[in-house]
Amino acid sequence: MNQYDFVVVGSGPAGRRAAIQAAKLEKKVLVIEKGTRVGGVSVHTGTIPSKTLRETALNLTGWRERGFYGRSYRVKQEINADDLRRRLLITLDHEVEVLEHQFSRNRVQQMRGTARFLDAHTIEVSKEDGEVLQVQAKSVLLAVGTRPFKPSHIPFDGSSIIDSDEILEIKELPRSMIVIGAGVIGIEYATIFSALDTVVTVVEPRDTMLDFIDKEIVEDFTYQLRDRNMKLIFGQTVEGVEKVDGKCRVTLKNGRVLTAEMVLFAAGRVGATDTLNLEAAGLEADNRGRLKVNPDTFQTSVPNIYAAGDVVGFPSLASTSMEQGRIAARHAVGAPAHEPPQFFPYGIYAVPEISTCGLTEEEVIQRAIPYETGIAHFRETSRGHIMGLDSGMLKMIFSLKTRRLLGVHIVGEGATELVHIGQAVLNLKGTVEYFVENTFNYPTLAEAYKIAGLDAWNRMGELKVEKVERRAAE
Structure with missing residues (x-):
């Protein structure tokens, strides 16, 4: 009863597309998801929430109309965190409903629990109620995604010193914010909150940001951010973060001290592979929890185990993850699979x-x-x-x-x-x-x-x- 042709661990973009593809090829498919609802990071803390937050901010602030009516123009004068969360919850419910329906109509079986390997073909699933099951898989796809990197020297408190997952749960919109990290996630949230009229400062240890983007585009983007009074500090590392008199204080390596109501640490993510017991399957993750795969088939060093999505690293996009999952599924069940396209679009949903x-x-x-x-x-x-x-x-x-x-x-x-x-x-x-x-x-x-x-x-x-x-x- 617990034997499957294809077992997918994780139900984000890569996992869902892979599971449905294998099911359409008439394979017996199981998706294991440790969260209470399907969708993975993409639906609950990543792609969909951040883009919904962006759209809500632009709509409620009247950002798109300010070219005509001036920078003081607002659709809603007083915007609070509940205004942003209300639309977010509606969107997430819809996404989960659509995904549940896709699994149901394609006869993809689901199991809630935490997965760990016993060997390359055997996975143990621990459910929340304490029940432990074992499943046998001819092939496995690891689509477990990533979680925010949280270094020990940053005193995260979940309210004023937060990571990019916790930002969706804030109770009040800050008047000022320091964003540590000018990668895609940091820049997206920095510009969204700037559009909400939060005073934003971005700190980045490198001398530039978004190095994989055409330099001329980055220069134009940087000009627009500074033109609306965002402060961008490059080439400086953060020496310490602390709470002083209800404010967040960030000390930089050069001795400069910054203060704000909130600090968002968005300097990288790590693969969520630490609970998988990879060694039992003959696998090993790198120092950021990511898995190495064949870029054409997404096969790991263990022939029957595949990995796709953010857990394999760049480009870490929902769109490319979906294609990676589909290609991996086809290869895993012996169906013809095309090579990934040479050119794919990269989108940064900043403002x-x-x-x-x-x-x-x-x-x-x-x-x-x-x-x-x-x-x-x-x-x-x-x-x-x-x-x-x-x-x-x-x-x-x-x-x-x-x-x-x-x-x-x-x-x-x-x-x-x-x-x-x-x-x-x-x-x-x-x-x-x-x-x-x-x-x-x-x-x-x-x-x-x-x-x-x-x-x-x-x-x-x-x-x-x-x-x-x-x-x-x-």
């Missing part, structure tokens, strides 16, 4: 959004590829005028030799939606001519692709003439 796909300008230079760029500012589009946008830009990079699109990078309103046009052209090996010769709906922000395409086309100079003459001769 403003950033999204990117393909090569950055720095990567193109490193590879010694002759190139040209095209840029469009959202204020150049009629849709941008209608929306009152005074910021936002789209940048495309093209090869001078093949004229193919090499990368698309966007910062501004709707960036995570707009990027998919560039993603399609990238993966279909399209050229600058696509953007120059095709018609885009008017007025839309997507028109920025036409503007940026023409900008690059014009900068290519005589090369474009040679291209036209060659096509005419053909």
Whole structure:
């Protein structure tokens, strides 16, 4: 009764997609989830909550209308934590309901409890009521996700010195906040609370932030943050955090002391693998609890055990995790599986959004590829005028030799939606001519692709003439 073709540990994006894929291939599938509800980190503390919080903040503050009505404009004058939590709970309930229905209609079995290996094919599940069961699995997928990294020298108290999970449970919106860590999670929450008119200071030990994003996009993004009075402190490590007279005090290595009502520590995450008893299965995690896998199949060093999602490291996106889970499931049950796509979009749901796909300008230079760029500012589009946008830009990079699109990078309103046009052209090996010769709906922000395409086309100079003459001769 407890023998399965495919056992999935964790029900986040990678786990859910893998389980449903295996079930559609008529395999007997079990999902083990230690939480009280399915969905994993993505649904309960990560992707969905943070994006819901962002959308609620932008709606209630009237952020998107301030270009017309001024920085003091607000839809709701007094915004509190309950306003944010109310919409969050409705969204989470809907997400869980949809996921439960997907498991039910695909006949995916579920089990609540904590999983640990006894050997590579045997998993022991400890339930909350004390019952302990054993299940046998032909193949296993570990999709356990990550949890916030919490160093011992930070005195977390769950209320004013918190991690990125605890921020969803705060009772009051702080007037001031110090965010330690300028990675994706730290920057997302820093900019969301800044939009809520919290005075935000970001501290980052590196000299830059978001190093995997095109430098020009990061420079534009940084300018926008500083323009709205966010303080960004780079190249400084935190020596200590303490509570003094009801305030949080952060001491930096250079001796500088910062104070705020709340401190958010968002400097990294660790894989939730410590309770799995990996040694019994012949596996070993790295110092951040992550597992090494074959990037094409997501198979670990133990042939019947796979891992996908945040637990395998970068890019740690819900979207890529889903594909990783699906590919792993197909490979695990012996079905044909395609290789992961070469280019995938990366979305950062900050305020403003950033999204990117393909090569950055720095990567193109490193590879010694002759190139040209095209840029469009959202204020150049009629849709941008209608929306009152005074910021936002789209940048495309093209090869001078093949004229193919090499990368698309966007910062501004709707960036995570707009990027998919560039993603399609990238993966279909399209050229600058696509953007120059095709018609885009008017007025839309997507028109920025036409503007940026023409900008690059014009900068290519005589090369474009040679291209036209060659096509005419053909």
